[in-house]
Structure formats: structure tokens, C-alpha cells
Amino acid sequence: MKKEDIIFSDWHRWLFGTAPPAFTGEVAVRALLIFVVMLVIVRLLGRRMKAVTSVSELAVILTLGAIIAGPMQIPAAGLLPSVVVLVALLGMHRISNRLAFKYRRVELVQQGDAALLVRDGCLDLPAMQRQALSQEQLFGQLRNESIAQLGELRRVYFESNGRLSIYKLAEARPGLSVLPSADAPPAATDGLAPGQQACATCGHVPVLTDHAGTRCLRCGDENWVPAVLKKTAPK
Known part of the structure; x- marks a missing residue:
């Protein structure tokens, strides 16, 4: 956006941004779809995610928030790439948990010690x-x-x-x-x-x-x- 495009009294930009008003309804549908995908991903991540029991789980939660922000609000962003990233994140989390279970050093790096x-x-x-x-x-x-x-x-x-x-x-x-x-x-x-x-x-x-x-x-x-x-x- 250029400097001259920023007009204080431009209420259309205040309410809808640079997207057309029709995108408002699409945002609701995008949010619903992302919400359903997130429920599935968090469920597959395991019960420990509900309590955020370690640094690695907290990092996953923050990453999930960053991933879903774009597809819900940016018209040019598609849903499929974000779903692929979510699935990849799930795979990385499963692999890291398996390594932590098998190797004590990996567990200490991920979660720390008492x-x-x-x-x-x-x-x-x-x-x-x-x-x-x-x-x-x-x-x-x-x-x-x-x-x-x-x-x-x-x-x-x-x-x-x-x-x-x-x-x-x-x-x-x-x-x-x-x-x-x-x-x-x-x-x-x-x-x-x-x-x-x-x-x-x-x-x-x-x-x-x-x-x-x-x-x-x-x-x-x-x-x-x-x-x-x-x-x-x-x-």
C-alpha cells in the first residue's frame, strides 16, 4: 500500500481493508474450515497438548497460531498450503516425541529437566x-x-x-x-x-x-x- 492510499476518512478500508466486501463472508467459511482442521490436528497431537506441558508443546501451539492466521484473513492465501503445513507439523511433532521417548538427551533438549x-x-x-x-x-x-x-x-x-x-x-x-x-x-x-x-x-x-x-x-x-x-x- 502506498502512502497516498492511506486516507483517514476511508471507512471502507477501516472495515474491509483492501479486500472487497464479499470477502467478509468467505472469511467466516475459511475460519470454520480451519477450525475443523485444527481440531483434528490438535486431537492427533495428543492429550499433553491440552496442558502445554513442555517447551516443545508451547512452540507447536505458537506455530499453529501463525499458520492459521494468513489463510483466514488474506484473500490471496489459499487453504491447502496451510493444511499441508499443519500435517507436516503433526509429523515432525510425532517424530520428535518418538526420539524423546527413545533417547534421554533428546528429551532433555526438548523439555528440559526438573x-x-x-x-x-x-x-x-x-x-x-x-x-x-x-x-x-x-x-x-x-x-x-x-x-x-x-x-x-x-x-x-x-x-x-x-x-x-x-x-x-x-x-x-x-x-x-x-x-x-x-x-x-x-x-x-x-x-x-x-x-x-x-x-x-x-x-x-x-x-x-x-x-x-x-x-x-x-x-x-x-x-x-x-x-x-x-x-x-x-x-
């Missing part, structure tokens, strides 16, 4: 940095799982699908609160652990035999907050 973020109530800061996950982002996800403090946790894994797998201790220990800093620690049995401090950076709670001055033995920081105790409810 990362250990919390070990025995303490944050693994290097692992969080590699995953580009901040402390507040992790704490927000833990709050969604009704976790009040890190002392409840034995292991927390960051799965390749972006979800957390949480394994709790049988009996909670004093730990760093995951509540927002503006909020006070909970009261009663879920309140402060008397006389114990937690590192605000990694969650380490020192014992009497620890001797490192004011520095945390795990991360070397000097930012301390009162530890929180949450007792595990009886089963």
Missing part, C-alpha cells in the same frame, strides 16, 4: 538463578499450595512444565516465612519460633553449633528475620 529449588527448608539460590525464578515468584507459588514457611518442606522441584512438585516433612521445623514482607507472621501455633532466626535470603535456620558471626553459613548474607514455626496438623 530443578531442585528447596532442600530441607533452604532455597537453592544457584538453581533459582539458572531458572530465572525470583524468591517472590517461588513464594507466590508456595502460598498457592497453602505453604506458610520453608521449614515445612523437604524437597521442592521445578518441573519442566513450570509447575512445582512439593514434598513436605513429617513434622514442620522453624523456617523462613513465605508470606509477603508487609504481612505479619501468623499467630498462635503458627507464630514465631522463640529465639530462632532465619536467613531472609536462603531460609537457613542456624543451630547453636553454627559459628559464622553474623553471616549465613549457606549464602554468606547477613539479612536475618525471625523464624516461623508451623506445626503439622495431626492425621
Whole structure:
């Protein structure tokens, strides 16, 4: 389109673009046909596509969106080439999944591996940095799982699908609160652990035999907050 063709008061162009008005009805038919083809393709891609469980599945979803955009809106674009591309994408996805099932290295390249973020109530800061996950982002996800403090946790894994797998201790220990800093620690049995401090950076709670001055033995920081105790409810 040339510069002189852009006229602000050209309502025909605003409503229909450069295509004739008759193309509007064709767009509806194109969208219906592409929708039916997409249903078939996504169904054949497998159930995991419904949850977008890995980077490869997310890449496929984004590619599908790019493929179907043109045929539905551009008069000069035909439907058949896009259908061929969709079928080719399905084939590539099936082959890559077969290779991932057979070879562990291919699976790691496609989907990544689980990362250990919390070990025995303490944050693994290097692992969080590699995953580009901040402390507040992790704490927000833990709050969604009704976790009040890190002392409840034995292991927390960051799965390749972006979800957390949480394994709790049988009996909670004093730990760093995951509540927002503006909020006070909970009261009663879920309140402060008397006389114990937690590192605000990694969650380490020192014992009497620890001797490192004011520095945390795990991360070397000097930012301390009162530890929180949450007792595990009886089963």
C-alpha cells in the first residue's frame, strides 16, 4: 500500500481493508474450515497438548497460531498450503516425541529437566538463578499450595512444565516465612519460633553449633528475620 492510499476518512478500508466486501463472508467459511482442521490436528497431537506441558508443546501451539492466521484473513492465501503445513507439523511433532521417548538427551533438549529449588527448608539460590525464578515468584507459588514457611518442606522441584512438585516433612521445623514482607507472621501455633532466626535470603535456620558471626553459613548474607514455626496438623 502506498502512502497516498492511506486516507483517514476511508471507512471502507477501516472495515474491509483492501479486500472487497464479499470477502467478509468467505472469511467466516475459511475460519470454520480451519477450525475443523485444527481440531483434528490438535486431537492427533495428543492429550499433553491440552496442558502445554513442555517447551516443545508451547512452540507447536505458537506455530499453529501463525499458520492459521494468513489463510483466514488474506484473500490471496489459499487453504491447502496451510493444511499441508499443519500435517507436516503433526509429523515432525510425532517424530520428535518418538526420539524423546527413545533417547534421554533428546528429551532433555526438548523439555528440559526438573530443578531442585528447596532442600530441607533452604532455597537453592544457584538453581533459582539458572531458572530465572525470583524468591517472590517461588513464594507466590508456595502460598498457592497453602505453604506458610520453608521449614515445612523437604524437597521442592521445578518441573519442566513450570509447575512445582512439593514434598513436605513429617513434622514442620522453624523456617523462613513465605508470606509477603508487609504481612505479619501468623499467630498462635503458627507464630514465631522463640529465639530462632532465619536467613531472609536462603531460609537457613542456624543451630547453636553454627559459628559464622553474623553471616549465613549457606549464602554468606547477613539479612536475618525471625523464624516461623508451623506445626503439622495431626492425621
